[in-house]
Every structure is written in C-alpha cells, then in structure tokens.
Amino acid sequence: MYEEICNFALCPGDARGKYIVTKAAAYSGCDFMNYKGTLSIVLFSVEDATYKLLHVNAGCKFRLSDGGVFRSSDFQKLIEECSLNFP
Numbered sequence: 001m002y003e004e005i006c007n008f009a010l011c012p013g014d015a016r017g018k019y020i021v022t023k024a025a026a027y028s029g030c031d032f033m034n035y036k037g038t039l040s041i042v043l044f045s046v047e048d049a050t051y052k053l054l055h056v057n058a059g060c061k062f063r064l065s066d067g068g069v070f071r072s073s074d075f076q077k078l079i080e081e082c083s084l085n086f087p
Contacts, residue, residue: 005049012084013046013054017069020058044073 002011019040024032032039042060047053057073070076078084 001049013048015044015046015070015075017066018043018045042069044069044075046075 002008002013019034019036019038020043021038021040022032024039032041034040041058044055044057044060045053046055055073055075055078057075060069060072
C-alpha cells in the first residue's frame with residue numbers, strides 16, 4: 001500500500017506511540033508514571049497508508065522509549081514469528 005500511495009516500498013505501516021493521561025488504578029504505585037511525571041498508559045498503533053489501523057496495543061506502562069514500547073508490543077512478536085503477510 002505504501003509503495004502505491006507514497007512510493008515507499010516494503011513498508012507495512014506507520015507505527016506510532018502516544019501517552020494517554022489517566023488516573024492511577026488502586027495500588028498501582030508509580031508503575032504508570034511517565035517521563036513527564038504524569039500518570040499514563042501507552043497506546044501503540046500501526047496504520048497503513050490510508051490511515052486504516054492494522055494493529056493496536058494499549059496499556060504499556062513504565063518509562064519506555066518508543067523502541068521499548070515496540071519491543072513490548074504484540075506486533076513485534078508477530079513480526080518475529082513471520083505471522084504477518086509482509087513482502
């Protein structure tokens with residue numbers, strides 16, 4: 001899809017991570033404290049070139065980088081297992 005629309009070959013989608021500010025769950029301590037000092041969870045998504053969601057993973061906690069969020073996502077595991085229909 002990216003190759004046809006954006007002339008960008010072999011790209012399955014656009015990966016994004018977003019902190020969603022929330023209130024702490026009971027007895028969660030500071031597990032959900034992000035690097036800005038607010039309580040949040042991380043929403044990780046992958047979209048195709050037409051903005052159609054291909055994968056969504058919500059609930060990642062701790063102070064992770066974008067790479068850390070990706071490594072902890074199911075999407076990364078699916079890539080390693082070759083479970084996705086990538087070229």
